[in-house]
Amino acid sequence: MVGIVVVSHSPALAEAAVNLALAMTVGQSPRIEIAAGAVDDVIGTDALRIVDAIKKVSSSKGVLVIMDLGSAIMSSEMALEFIDDKALDVRLSKGPFVEGLLAAVVRAVGGGSLDEVEYEAANALLAKVSQLSATSEIIINEQSSDSKTSLKPEISSQVILVNAIGLHARPAAMIVGAIADCHAQVQIASDFSKAVPANSPTALVGLAAKCGQTLYIQAAGPDAKKAVDLIINLVNDGFGEHDESPLPSLKSHNPTTGVIGVSPGRVVGPVLQLLHPISEPDVQVVLELSDRKAAVQHLMLAVAQVADWFKLQSARLEGSAREIMQATSVITTDPALIKVACEAIINCGLTPERAIWEATEDIVAEFSVQGGLLSERITDMYDIRNRIIRLLTVQDAPDSLISNEPYILVASDLAPADTVMLNPRDCLAIVTEKGGPTSHSAILARSLGIPAITGVTEGTAIVDGTIVLVDGATGEFIISPNDEQKGSVSFIAPISLFHGPGRTSDGYQVQILANIGSVADVPDAITLGAEGVGLFRTEFCFLDREDEPSIAEQVKAYRAVFKCFSGRKVVIRTLDAGSDKPLPFLPIRNEANPALGIRGYRTSWHSPEILCNQLMAIAQAAAAEHAEVWVMAPMIATVEEAQEFVQKTRVAGLTIAGVMIETPAAAIMADHLFEQVDFVSIGTNDLAQYTLAADRMSSDLAVLNDPWQPSLMRMIELVCRGASDLKKPVGVCGEAASDPYLAIVLVGLGVTALSMSARSIPAVGQLLASLSREDCRRAAQAALNSDSAQAARLVVRESLSSVIK
């Protein structure tokens, strides 16, 4: 953990500040030392005391020194000169004493790196600054446009964009927000574009600067340096961008060529159209000169209300959704947009709604020319425009979608604001005509776990209530699906209850378990007949977190689940993240092939402490409850990794340890793996992706990524054969287990536990109960001998049709 040294003139002040900070970290002990006061307890500072304090809290993670004023700074600088250990990274924080200390302590106990802890402390005043200046004033900043010609830079600097998506809307808004309180005129240019004012998010987005390009920053004014530093910090930090992984299919995909899945999940349900677009305001109306001033005021009021509305929405959200709404709020008050509109009212007599319409069109036209990611931000602009116009013309805004039944939402495109209104309980899926895999809507849909597809041409022409099938993984979209197609969906309507345990008609037991992400999924799992949990994804604990959750937090979350399954099995999987699923506190660089990069268990190479902490938390939670806890690691490729993981679990005090089989390497080495582990669980989605060398995220490759592929069956068979020699359990927790026919094949291959989303349990359990073990074996053999996925489907269905009652 990063050590923190608190330097103050006054021991009383330091102790009070430290106590305040400690109150934020109940149950955790930061490495913190006070160096306050001088000899004889006089008010003052002593460089040698600071040296001692630094040594006490030092570790390879480094030390941050937080100081109050005057001699505290000089003494601390002096102390740095006295430190002999040049390898020790000690930094002096520029942050404010109290706020900076709090921020640093919280970040440090959260496992933050020295860079992160330093950053938090240095920026700890931002919250106060923004709170005190957070009025919805809109200033048409004359300086911003004049500055194009008159800015004489006092400071210039440059920085390379490191975040994957480059300078898009959210980063642009972050820059605008960061320098909002600086008394400085700031301009930014990119490699291929001239300088634009840094207080205009749309102008910044218009730079279309991408990852790897350089931003050239110029600033003048008293806070010029501060503004430049703030921007550089943001850029270097990748704008804190962690949720938004660029999808690999992005580059190759042309959004006009067809439907693509952007958020996985296969559902059937009735269509509900979001709304019809607002009509274009009349261009003929010309306002009287005397009315124009009032019209400007109307527009400003509407803009302020819309900006406030976005702000309000952001306040009740978390993580990426929150940031998107904040960014949208900032964009709403963009001087580039508002100024153009106001000028059009004053000079041309446009109505406010027509003025904002045209101003938006101008910006959108610019975005469209840039193409790519920018064109996906057009939705945001239109959403802002539409909300403003609705306010101006008193049209109803779709603030909430009210429907008594589950529905599949269809829209031309969803604005982030629309998406966050959705309740995943009612909204089965999202279908849009426009938008790409990195659009805000897609990101939000994924974060809400709602299946989503885009590129459905004329989707908005579908009548409300029409039944459609949506597969957010493959991009499959069927209007009025037939019964067979409906049958391919895991959950259509409430099915008669399945009463476990899972078994064939002749009594061969196969555990039917649920995949869950948190305790919230438990009631469904139990109601629908799960015997236990076959995959407890622990990511939920970590997602949307800036820092690693504490052991205590983790214990609490795990116990909540274990408690529900006393005497039953819960297979808990350690953190599965990586550059495809990045987390702020995992130091992961951009990788060309995230799916083949540092992910799953591999993240523990760089951050072993996160895994160790998690295993400790799991062990503590397991000890406190009575569930039968099995623990497994994701993304294992070698026997050594498995052995290493098992050792770590033993050290933590866990008794049953296994690994996921997601790589062909692991499947091929299964017989050796079983010498190390107590069980395995096959992740069929990844195993298919790696076996077929077909990116899961690519809609073009969905045909290859079919869980019915015979090659995949053979991989699974290999694993089962390795297990049967040693009589060790083999589970499947991928999509394959939730397809009832495929589940039968898996059982026939020798799989001993099937884990799936709770919704699939009744269908799988019922089918299994109607077949004998021999039926399953026959189905498996038929699948193994097929030449294609399609053939396997048919032949299995055929072989079972005669025996299914």
Place this chain on the structure above:
Amino acid sequence: MPPSRRLGFAGEFKIMTSKTISLNQLVAWLNKFSELVSAQCNYLTDLDAAIGDADHGTNMVRGMTAVMNAITAAPPSTIGDLFKVVGMTLVSTVGGASGPLYGTFFLRMGVTSGAVSELNGAQLLMALNAGMEGVVARGKPLANDKTLFDALAPALHAFAISLNSYHSFSDAALAAQMAAAVGRDATASLIARKGRASYLGERSIGHFDPGSASTALLFEALAEVLSGE
């Protein structure tokens, strides 16, 4: 002409190198400085009370008393060691901003002096210059920020010019003492831009900077010890 931050005399002077100042004379200098701050303790504290936190006198007295105790208890054998002991003692006993500032001043003097038992004029000037560079590095003062730098810089400037003009050690020290006093007096008309006095802004006008006052005493002590050299 306001004193510049860097004096730049290091490679230029052609002063006599025959005259030297010994370890014992330097100890005497420090002893005299200690006496002067003790005698002027209330004066320094009163200056500080006007624009700071009223502890400069007591801080300096505590620091220099500790310095003299340390030197007496274990007499250093080289000038480098002497200044190192002085610097470290001040750092850990003064408490206020003067601790790291004077501490750095003497530590840098020590490093530059090295393991010798006497310094000639050129060497003393280099050591003093190094000390001032240390003060600049530590406190980042500019001329007229109303800090001890406003006494220290003119003092060293005068000392260098005087030595460079083939004046005696005693004359050079006298010139430094006078320049420091002039620098101290000039701080009265300045607005403080460093340290706690800077929070007072214009209200700091009309008061001497306490640090410049103690620095003037440092050169008064040097002049006294070198008189007749």
